[in-house]
Amino acid sequence: MKFKDEEAVGQILECAKEEFMQKGFADASMRTIAEKAGFTTGMLYSRFADKNELFSALVKEGADKLYSYFSDVQEEFAEFPATQQVAEMQTYTSSKMRTVIDIIYEYFDTFKLIVCHSAGSSYDRYIDRMIEYETDSTERFMRVLQENGTSVKTVRRDINHMLASALFNGIFEVVAHDFPKEDALEYVNAVCDFFFAGWQRLLGID
Numbered sequence: 001m002k003f004k005d006e007e008a009v010g011q012i013l014e015c016a017k018e019e020f021m022q023k024g025f026a027d028a029s030m031r032t033i034a035e036k037a038g039f040t041t042g043m044l045y046s047r048f049a050d051k052n053e054l055f056s057a058l059v060k061e062g063a064d065k066l067y068s069y070f071s072d073v074q075e076e077f078a079e080f081p082a083t084q085q086v087a088e089m090q091t092y093t094s095s096k097m098r099t100v101i102d103i104i105y106e107y108f109d110t111f112k113l114i115v116c117h118s119a120g121s122s123y124d125r126y127i128d129r130m131i132e133y134e135t136d137s138t139e140r141f142m143r144v145l146q147e148n149g150t151s152v153k154t155v156r157r158d159i160n161h162m163l164a165s166a167l168f169n170g171i172f173e174v175v176a177h178d179f180p181k182e183d184a185l186e187y188v189n190a191v192c193d194f195f196f197a198g199w200q201r202l203l204g205i206d
Contacts, residue, residue, distance in 0.1 A: 009047060012037045016054050020113055025055055026120035055121045059114055062107025063126060069103060070130060074137045082148035085141060086205060090196045097192060101185055104175065111175045127168055134164040142203070153204045167195055 015036040019028045030051055034044040048054040073096045077085065104111050114123050138160050145152045155163075170191050174184035200206075 008037075008039065008043075012039065012044060012047065012054075013058060017058055017109065017113070020055060020058070020117050021109075024117040024119060025051070025124075030054070052122050055113070055118070055123065059110045059118075059123055062103070062110035063114060063123065065107070066100065066103045066111075067126075067130065069099060071133060074133060078137065078140060078144075082144050082150060085144065086150065089141075089199075090192075093192055093196070094189065097188055098185065100171075101174075101181065101188060105181045105184070108175065111172070115172045115175045127172060131161065131164045131168050134168065135161045138164065145203075151204065153202065155202050163195070163198070167191065 012033065016028075016033045019033050019036070023029075028051065030044055031041050033054070034041045037044070044054075048057065077088075077092055080088065114126050118124050118126065135157065138155075139157065142152060142154055146154075171188055173179075174187060179187060
């Protein structure tokens with residue numbers, strides 16, 4: 001019985017992914033998903049409380065893996081001494097970006113759903129959460145350097161936030177436009193080089 005239930009859930013998830021990809025979260029229909037999967041709407045609701053729970057079942061694993069890795073990278077960098085943070089701000093980010101892209105492409109459909117089709121779901125602000133984390137981490141970075149006596153300019157939070165938004169929305173362009181993975185790596189490395197040079201200029205770091 002358990003095996004049959006797992007098969008049913010798998011069929012539902014496949015049909016749900018197709019529906020969300022075609023119509024987006026807001027316009028997707030639980031009734032249509034149930035019909036395509038060959039089940040009653042009642043059977044569908046017995047397994048997924050609502051449309052958001054169904055969407056989450058499709059994207060949670062990959063979304064959690066990327067966010068966890070991203071936050072771990074931020075906290076690891078914050079543990080470095082101030083002089084090391086300055087010295088490695090570019091090389092550290094570049095060395096971690098390959099893994100970010102690896103995760104995105106391992107769960108490409110997950111991020112396609114989040115980036116292009118999640119409006120109205122609990123994942124609607126997934127990228128915004130990463131932007132806020134990046135903004136806070138950059139403020140922490142500036143504060144650590146200033147407290148250490150390093151001559152560094154302060155960048156206003158609103159400007160900081162806009163730059164973080166440009167960075168992360170730029171990175172996820174590779175998903176929105178279906179870049180092949182190797183092209184995505186080249187593109188994201190170029191974006192990171194651009195932002196590194198810009199941040200050096202803004203902060204007054206040689």
